[in-house]
Amino acid sequence: MSWARIMAPLSGGQGDRDAVAAAVMLAEPFGAEVAGVYTPADVADVMPWMGEGFLGGVQTTALESLKEAAQAGEKNARAAMDACAYGKKQFIALTTPVWAGLSAESRLSDVVVFGSDPARGRGPLAEAFQQMVADEQRPVLIAREGLTVGGCVAVAWDGGKEASRAARLALPLLEKARRVVILAAPKASSRSFDAARLQAYYGARGVDAELEVLPESGDAAPALVKAAAAVEAEILVAGAFGHPRLQEFIFGGTTRSLLNSDRPSLFLSH
Structure with missing residues (x-):
């Protein structure tokens, strides 16, 4: 048996490089592809909370701030992938509907890699972790200090x-x-x-x-x-x-x- 595609959801935060490194460690013995999937906050999830008249000044500013944060996060997530020397890799930036895109990517991946924080319900990828385990029932690797493959x-x-x-x-x-x-x-x-x-x-x-x-x-x-x-x-x-x-x-x-x-x-x- 073998694995062909290892997926790492990325948030654009400090943990992305560690997640990519763990995904590479898991993929390398199999010659598998590493897919770094940028998973931003979804504007579509925020709009119902704003209610009617969301195009008012405050709401419009909030939406613009979310878009700017997503752009900055994508830049950071892409940089984390670019810093990885592994040759067989792919970067994917999800857009709304983010959760549907994340589900689709996970269904075509053999293992989904997370760090410790999302698994403990912390940080922007906590909901993504729950979605992968509970809804999609995908196998996940929670990468921690001391991770090696082959031991x-x-x-x-x-x-x-x-x-x-x-x-x-x-x-x-x-x-x-x-x-x-x-x-x-x-x-x-x-x-x-x-x-x-x-x-x-x-x-x-x-x-x-x-x-x-x-x-x-x-x-x-x-x-x-x-x-x-x-x-x-x-x-x-x-x-x-x-x-x-x-x-x-x-x-x-x-x-x-x-x-x-x-x-x-x-x-x-x-």
Whole structure:
């Protein structure tokens, strides 16, 4: 298996260069294209808030300010892409309707890369992160300090739908890894499962995975983070749990704890 297109949403802010660098790191072993997608605030989302008569002086000034900010952001995002020496790259600047464009780009990408802030609900790309995970159900990589491809990857496993989707979609990453460790915490799950089944699944696909059963009960997230650190995993693969409510993605406790941890980098799928 392989990946052909890695997408990095860009905000025109300081985190863009790190996001591009992480996308390149993920793409390079596969010779994949990196798509830097500038995702500005959408004027169409602001206009209903302005109400009738939005063409008045104050409203017109506000719209012009938004347009100027979008232009400046695009310039910064483009500069972040230009500073990257990776040859197989593409820059895309979205225009209204921004969210429809972002969805379309993600559907033609294998993985979407974010930094830590959007995953924690911070900054201009926080809503984009929620859209990618909850609405589009795209696999995302949350890039953190220490990210490498080809080292150790840990896979959180509980036999559920979300975990199985993440475990399958991460196969190209696992095929490049030096070491793969399946982390299972059966005492922390209400679900009955046999972690050796995933180990056999990987073995049939040429991935020699180790299996570690964690003794902890209660909240699985701290145990998973601790175990991932113990095996020196650079990336933890996990299912994202939650449900849409009022167009907002409400993450479950385990997922929220993983998002708020500092390391390792996360490969998530809902």
